[in-house]
Amino acid sequence: MAIPLHRQTQYQYLLVSQEGRVGTVQLNRPDVLNALSPDLMIELVDALEVFDADNQIGCIVLTGGPKVFAAGADIKRMANASAIDMLTLDQLARWDRIRKLHKPVVAAINGYALGGGCELAMMCDMIIAGENAKFGQPEINIGVIPGAGGTQRLTRAVGKAKAMELILTGRLFDAQEALSMGLINTITPPELTMETAQQLAQTIAEKPAVAVRLGKEAILKAFDTTMEGGLDYERKLFYLLFASEDQKEGMQAFMEKRAPDWTNA
Numbered sequence: 001m002a003i004p005l006h007r008q009t010q011y012q013y014l015l016v017s018q019e020g021r022v023g024t025v026q027l028n029r030p031d032v033l034n035a036l037s038p039d040l041m042i043e044l045v046d047a048l049e050v051f052d053a054d055n056q057i058g059c060i061v062l063t064g065g066p067k068v069f070a071a072g073a074d075i076k077r078m079a080n081a082s083a084i085d086m087l088t089l090d091q092l093a094r095w096d097r098i099r100k101l102h103k104p105v106v107a108a109i110n111g112y113a114l115g116g117g118c119e120l121a122m123m124c125d126m127i128i129a130g131e132n133a134k135f136g137q138p139e140i141n142i143g144v145i146p147g148a149g150g151t152q153r154l155t156r157a158v159g160k161a162k163a164m165e166l167i168l169t170g171r172l173f174d175a176q177e178a179l180s181m182g183l184i185n186t187i188t189p190p191e192l193t194m195e196t197a198q199q200l201a202q203t204i205a206e207k208p209a210v211a212v213r214l215g216k217e218a219i220l221k222a223f224d225t226t227m228e229g230g231l232d233y234e235r236k237l238f239y240l241l242f243a244s245e246d247q248k249e250g251m252q253a254f255m256e257k258r259a260p261d262w263t264n265a
């Protein structure tokens, strides 16, 4: 049973809850298919950072609810903006803070994940999709290109040829195609999307938190360094974990043939 948090009341466009060591953030602007307005993004980054800083939380689930993840940035809010408006709004800096979260984020996606919605999903660390999920970068159809990482993250996830096709045609693709391209982790019946994401998040949240944090950091390093630089980085984080209590506890518990008692320190 998810416990709604007190801070839920602070948000106009989100629902926030906690179950065990998993924090869940749900986009909640259903009348416009969770269009990602600047105000919603301010709230979203805040909610994610609150969970990220909370020692009681080990993993975060981000969802749009049972019907839609997000149909993209709010087109009505962008339509008349000038280039200088876009520049000074500096939304990218806000979106970028999601990339800097230390805790793993699992996206639970039913329905549309389009444009900025697809980019938001790809900023998460793992994606669970319902059979009804529809992904896409349709920005080309409104005269622009992806602006929140789509050209980079989609290309790294699915390769150049597919990214070119999807971004330059704006064609939507379903969960099956997303799975076959390696963009997502699992497909579930839509009514099980949240449960599946929660189970994955709970499993990760029960692991030693320092190792989870450094594991995520090392994996993400693979995207912006050379193999040699990445291996060097990984090795240093690996050595660093020998300063943690949980490394001592985990290895001692193995030798004593008992379950480890993590302190997340």
Ligand code: DAK
Binding pocket: 031, 032, 033, 035, 036, 071, 072, 073, 074, 075, 076, 091, 092, 093, 095, 112, 114, 115, 116, 117, 138, 139, 142, 146, 147, 148
């Ligand atoms: N923005 C604003 N309103 C939206 C919206 C959106 N992206 N998507 C849907 N809505 C609104 C509709 O206008 C409609 O509102 P009312 O007309 O009832 O007032 C309501 O949600 C229901 O939508 P529909 O009536 O259109 O519903 P349908 O089922 O017929 O169609 C649809 C669903 C998802 C196929 C369709 O709504 C659609 O094509 N939506 C637009 C999808 C799209 O083009 N998305 C990409 C937007 S561009 C950046 C950060 C982010 C971005 C860029 C830069 N920086 C940090 C620099 C991202 C850009 C984008 O995402």
